[in-house]
Amino acid sequence: MKQFTDLYWRLDGTTSTNEKVAALRDYFAAAPHDDAAVALGVLSGGRHGRAVSLTLLRQWAADAAGLPAWLLEESYAHVGDLAETIALVLPPPAEEAGDSESSLAACMQSTVQALRQAADDDAKRAIVEAVWRRLAARERIVWHKLLTGGCRVGVSKTLVARALAEVAGLEPAVMAHRLMGRPIETAAQFATLLCPDETEADSQRPYPFFLASPLDADAPSLGDVAEWQAEWKWDGMRAQLVRRGDEAALWSRGEELMNEAFPEIVTAAAAFPAGTVLDGELLAVRDRRLLPFASLSRRASRRRVTKQVLAEIPCVFVAYDLLEAEGEDLRSEPLAHRRALLERMVPHPFDKAIDTGASVSGPPADGHDSGQRFFLSPCITADSWDTLAAARATSRQRGVEGLMLKRKASPYAVGRTRGDWWKWKIEPLEIDAVLLYAQAGHGRRAGLHTDYTLGVWQGDRLVPVAKAYSGLSDAEIVEVDRIVRATTLEKHGPVRVVQPTLVFQLSFEGVSRSTRHKSGVAVRFPRIARWRRDKEPQDAGHLADIERMIEMASSAGATA
Amino acid sequence: MPDLLELTPAGLYCPRGDFYIDPWRRVGRAIITHAHADHARAGSDRYLCAAPGKLVLRTRIGSSAPIDTLPYGESLSINGVEVSLHPAGHVLGSAQVRVSHGGQTWVVTGDYKLEADPTCAAFEPVRCDVFVTESTFGLPVYRWPDPASVAAEINAWWRANRDAGRSSVIFAYALGKAQRVAALLDPSIGPIVAHGAVMKMVEHYRASGVRLPPIDRVPPRARRVGDGRAMVLAPPSAAGSRWLRVFGETSEAMASGWMMLRGVRRRRGFDRGFVVSDHADFPGLMQAIAATGARRVLATHGFADSLARLLRERGLDAAALATKFTGETVGDSGDDDDDESTSVDEGAA
Numbered sequence: 001m002k003q004f005t006d007l008y009w010r011l012d013g014t015t016s017t018n019e020k021v022a023a024l025r026d027y028f029a030a031a032p033h034d035d036a037a038v039a040l041g042v043l044s045g046g047r048h049g050r051a052v053s054l055t056l057l058r059q060w061a062a063d064a065a066g067l068p069a070w071l072l073e074e075s076y077a078h079v080g081d082l083a084e085t086i087a088l089v090l091p092p093p094a095e096e097a098g099d100s101e102s103s104l105a106a107c108m109q110s111t112v113q114a115l116r117q118a119a120d121d122d123a124k125r126a127i128v129e130a131v132w133r134r135l136a137a138r139e140r141i142v143w144h145k146l147l148t149g150g151c152r153v154g155v156s157k158t159l160v161a162r163a164l165a166e167v168a169g170l171e172p173a174v175m176a177h178r179l180m181g182r183p184i185e186t187a188a189q190f191a192t193l194l195c196p197d198e199t200e201a202d203s204q205r206p207y208p209f210f211l212a213s214p215l216d217a218d219a220p221s222l223g224d225v226a227e228w229q230a231e232w233k234w235d236g237m238r239a240q241l242v243r244r245g246d247e248a249a250l251w252s253r254g255e256e257l258m259n260e261a262f263p264e265i266v267t268a269a270a271a272f273p274a275g276t277v278l279d280g281e282l283l284a285v286r287d288r289r290l291l292p293f294a295s296l297s298r299r300a301s302r303r304r305v306t307k308q309v310l311a312e313i314p315c316v317f318v319a320y321d322l323l324e325a326e327g328e329d330l331r332s333e334p335l336a337h338r339r340a341l342l343e344r345m346v347p348h349p350f351d352k353a354i355d356t357g358a359s360v361s362g363p364p365a366d367g368h369d370s371g372q373r374f375f376l377s378p379c380i381t382a383d384s385w386d387t388l389a390a391a392r393a394t395s396r397q398r399g400v401e402g403l404m405l406k407r408k409a410s411p412y413a414v415g416r417t418r419g420d421w422w423k424w425k426i427e428p429l430e431i432d433a434v435l436l437y438a439q440a441g442h443g444r445r446a447g448l449h450t451d452y453t454l455g456v457w458q459g460d461r462l463v464p465v466a467k468a469y470s471g472l473s474d475a476e477i478v479e480v481d482r483i484v485r486a487t488t489l490e491k492h493g494p495v496r497v498v499q500p501t502l503v504f505q506l507s508f509e510g511v512s513r514s515t516r517h518k519s520g521v522a523v524r525f526p527r528i529a530r531w532r533r534d535k536e537p538q539d540a541g542h543l544a545d546i547e548r549m550i551e552m553a554s555s556a557g558a559t560a
Numbered sequence: 561m562p563d564l565l566e567l568t569p570a571g572l573y574c575p576r577g578d579f580y581i582d583p584w585r586r587v588g589r590a591i592i593t594h595a596h597a598d599h600a601r602a603g604s605d606r607y608l609c610a611a612p613g614k615l616v617l618r619t620r621i622g623s624s625a626p627i628d629t630l631p632y633g634e635s636l637s638i639n640g641v642e643v644s645l646h647p648a649g650h651v652l653g654s655a656q657v658r659v660s661h662g663g664q665t666w667v668v669t670g671d672y673k674l675e676a677d678p679t680c681a682a683f684e685p686v687r688c689d690v691f692v693t694e695s696t697f698g699l700p701v702y703r704w705p706d707p708a709s710v711a712a713e714i715n716a717w718w719r720a721n722r723d724a725g726r727s728s729v730i731f732a733y734a735l736g737k738a739q740r741v742a743a744l745l746d747p748s749i750g751p752i753v754a755h756g757a758v759m760k761m762v763e764h765y766r767a768s769g770v771r772l773p774p775i776d777r778v779p780p781r782a783r784r785v786g787d788g789r790a791m792v793l794a795p796p797s798a799a800g801s802r803w804l805r806v807f808g809e810t811s812e813a814m815a816s817g818w819m820m821l822r823g824v825r826r827r828r829g830f831d832r833g834f835v836v837s838d839h840a841d842f843p844g845l846m847q848a849i850a851a852t853g854a855r856r857v858l859a860t861h862g863f864a865d866s867l868a869r870l871l872r873e874r875g876l877d878a879a880a881l882a883t884k885f886t887g888e889t890v891g892d893s894g895d896d897d898d899d900e901s902t903s904v905d906e907g908a909a
């Protein structure tokens with residue numbers, strides 16, 4: 001436990017990537033394998049349920065610290081992190097740490113697992129209080145994170161893979177590949193992970209995804225347009241199809257297996273020869289029209305998909321890269337070469353399969369689902385950046401988010417390696433909206449009100465339309481926080497209802513009608529572009545403005 | 561019997577003695593608990609402070625207004641009201657003001673802490689009927705670590721930076737905090753240098769007999785200072801400024817009680833945060849309040865409402881007092897009221 005606590009605080013105390021990797025490497029090289037396996041699960045955000053309810057934990061902590069419940073709540077509102085609040089209010093440890101706190105694996109077993117299996121609340125309380133008496137505040141915080149299943153320390157899988165690769169003496173990409181898909185839970189599994197030889201050649205593990213970076217410069221600064229491949233940036237879900245042996249696996253970017261959510265894709269994948277891996281985008285398409293992103297997320301969130309949902313929201317896989325063919329890893333080949341092979345493997349261009357335009361409504365028309373599941377993401381041919389800019393300008397009416405620019409000579413790298421893949425998105429949609437509710441943030445912005453619910457006018461009322469988080473500078477957040485505190489009308493737990501005084505420019509990337517929202521509209525990816533200090537609440541936008549955006553999006557599409 | 565002290569638009573006032581304690585407007589006679597900007601404002605006709613605090617107060621108020629001093633523990637009669645000053649343990653010359661008349665005794669703490677601090681006289685509990693206490697860190701999450709362990713942490717960090725050829729920069733308020741941090745340093749690790757604002761106060765501390773390790777001023781127009789081995793003491797307002805360039809590669813830390821919280825450490829974006837505060841932590845507040853024997857407690861600064869509510873639940877007559885003392889605030893960006901760079905003219909507003 002001490003080793004892991006030291007790792008936690010070492011990671012927490014630095015923003016440098018190299019230092020994080022060094023901390024992880026030192027830990028994994030020194031920790032016993034059973035501890036390392038547990039730590040790996042914890043660091044990769046392995047989700048396991050809470051071992052004890054937060055309500056009980058708060059009550060017991062207040063009792064142990066001799067404080068009224070309201071003061072613990074006020075402290076929590078100030079700190080913004082419950083695990084930390086409880087750890088800090090408790091009196092300093094009265095006993096020495098024992099065996100059950102010595103190793104991470106033992107601690108998980110004798111406290112966290114024991115809590116899950118405890119007969120009743122009294123038994124749980126006895127376990128918790130015993131640990132509290134033996135751990136110092138810095139260890140308690142980490143222990144609470146383990147208990148509540150949320151131990152995020154800002155290390156990506158890529159960093160963990162880099163550190164483990166150093167420990168094992170392997171290429172980072174090999175380690176990243178090994179880490180995907182399969183949980184590492186035991187000492188033996190961890191040992192296999194570090195094994196210098198590839199052991200499971202026929203696995204369905206995906207390759208680490210290569211991620212594009214937002215293009216913040218002018219496109220012409222990328223040089224000769226002929227060196228670049230341009231594609232539409234589809235508004236779907238990134239996915240990797242792995243077809244090896246007798247099976248196929250569909251992986252999300254979050255490395256979740258999606259075979260159950262998209263059975264029709266997996267079935268159709270059987271047509272590819274074994275040893276094929278495609279990178280692409282899942283999209284929902286019906287009657288030759290793209291369905292809104294919300295439909296696709298409905299599909300993705302299902303464990304089992306009914307026949308009815310399959311018919312209502314048919315999905316396709318639009319392929320844009322070929323990572324493996326005939327069992328051969330092609331990632332180090334130039335994109336142009338991979339693309340040529342891909343076009344042979346997946347010959348049907350997606351733009352021929354859809355009509356750009358309005359989103360669909362009404363029941364599915366029979367027979368329009370061709371049954372074709374795999375399409376090729378078409379390239380946009382252009383002899384100048386101006387031509388591409390003109391194509392990009394048609395993005396909204398096509399229902400895409402802009403363009404992807406990929407260097408033709410580039411290999412398929414790991415993670416977000418800048419320079420070869422760029423997303424050149426269109427400007428977001430915007431409206432001025434009024435702050436209605438504010439909620440205290442957690443983590444980095446602990447204690448400050450950073451989560452804002454914003455509203456626009458409907459007649460003489462303000463209706464909430466979006467919950468937005470980022471976009472303001474640290475100094476502005478502090479200032480908004482002061483105003484929020486000074487203009488609070490009501491408090492509901494961590495949420496404050498404020499007097500409408502602040503106006504923000506809200507940007508979003510899509511908007512559609514919604515029956516699930518009171519306002520009747522749903523905005524996608526809302527964020528605060530800036531604080532409109534020059535505006536009063538009465539200057540804010542109206543719901544009708546948003547409705548007009550929805551109509552414009554549909555009619556622009558229909559005429560395109 | 562009317563209250564001996566009352567809150568007026570100019571600050572805490574004693575009608576019987578016709579004087580103010582830490583007024584935020586220009587008044588006739590001001591008794592000053594300590595020279596931080598939220599307590600000591602320029603423009604009053606006449607000042608009274610504890611004897612060791614005279615030099616720093618003079619720097620703060622600038623003017624030539626007369627400053628009377630009183631040794632700790634000695635009393636003085638002002639219009640028949642007995643006034644004495646007692647160590648508050650906050651910064652050099654900081655005092656609790658004891659005011660007594662007609663069988664009623666009040667103590668106004670200003671800012672205070674209970675931890676040992678070699679750079680100022682230790683806090684001394686004073687019995688009273690009404691205790692006006694600060695509550696900057698009046699939430700139970702604030703419990704200071706032992707100063708020796710913080711010193712060990714700071715010196716280990718300095719040593720590691722030195723070995724990597726990096727200068728160590730600690731941002732700390734020019735008056736009080738910087739000197740306290742200096743006293744925690746192990747000068748055998750490397751040279752200690754300070755920003756001019758810190759240096760001025762260091763000189764006052766030395767002139768008042770406080771022993772500090774050798775500290776050099778950063779010479780103006782220097783090209784390169786410290787050779788990657790130095791410890792640099794700078795006010796928070798110097799963070800991110802060009803002034804830091806002469807130190808080459810640096811690792812930067814903030815010394816403050818707020819560094820107790822992970823979220824604050826991350827938000828402030830420094831490489832390290834050291835928990836060093838010149839205010840009382842929550843157990844310290846509780847201990848100080850109990851030691852006065854006061855039945856009535858008035859809380860100022862920070863978490864006054866919470867502290868007052870807790871004390872009421874525990875059977876005391878307690879309330880929050882709406883003063884303009886700001887103390888250290890969690891959200892500020894470095895230009896604190898406790899920092900020297902802040903304007904002292906606010907009192908006129």
Ligand SMILES: [Zn+2]
Binds near residue numbers: 898
């Ligand atoms: Zn102060």
Ligand SMILES: [Zn+2]
Binds near residue numbers: 599671887
């Ligand atoms: Zn103060």
